Amino acid sequence: MIKQGEYLSRAGDCIACHTAKGGKPFAGGLGIESPLGTIYSPNITPDKETGIGNYTYEDFDQAVRHGKARDGHSLYPAMPYTAYAKVTPDDVKALTRTSRGPCRCAGP
Numbered sequence: 001m002i003k004q005g006e007y008l009s010r011a012g013d014c015i016a017c018h019t020a021k022g023g024k025p026f027a028g029g030l031g032i033e034s035p036l037g038t039i040y041s042p043n044i045t046p047d048k049e050t051g052i053g054n055y056t057y058e059d060f061d062q063a064v065r066h067g068k069a070r071d072g073h074s075l076y077p078a079m080p081y082t083a084y085a086k087v088t089p090d091d092v093k094a095l096t097r098t099s100r101g102p103c104r105c106a107g108p
């Protein structure tokens with residue numbers, strides 16, 4: 001399960017967008033150009049205050065596969081959730097358990 005999650009977080013290249021140059025992995029802050037202006041990637045570390053440590057597995061799944069943030073707002077297309085919509089729920093579960101991955105926080 002954990003191996004699978006690691007594979008996915010690398011394959012999905014989550015770290016490429018969710019890490020600022022020289023910053024902490026998954027801590028966000030990278031500016032991404034978009035037609036709507038520059039969008040900064042959020043912190044998706046398991047930190048409860050600045051990251052997504054309070055996300056449940058369902059919240060995480062909603063964000064990654066359906067583009068819905070926990071507070072209900074739609075994520076901008078800069079977050080390529082459309083590409084992850086085909087990822088299976090099992091894959092997302094594996095991602096939440098990745099030891100070094102974004103979401104050790106979420107899920108059991």
Ligand code: HEC
Nearest residue numbers: 012013014017039040041042063069070075076078079080
């Ligand atoms: C092409 C760049 C890019 C890639 C690749 C990417 N993200 Fe994102 N992600 C973003 C941006 C930008 C946002 C913020 C969008 C917004 O706030 O509207 C975001 C938002 C999120 C959120 C929502 C955070 C919140 O505050 O609700 C989660 C969770 C997330 N990403 C997880 C992931 C995971 C897991 C992967 C890999 C499977 C991934 N992202 C890959 C750019 C990316």
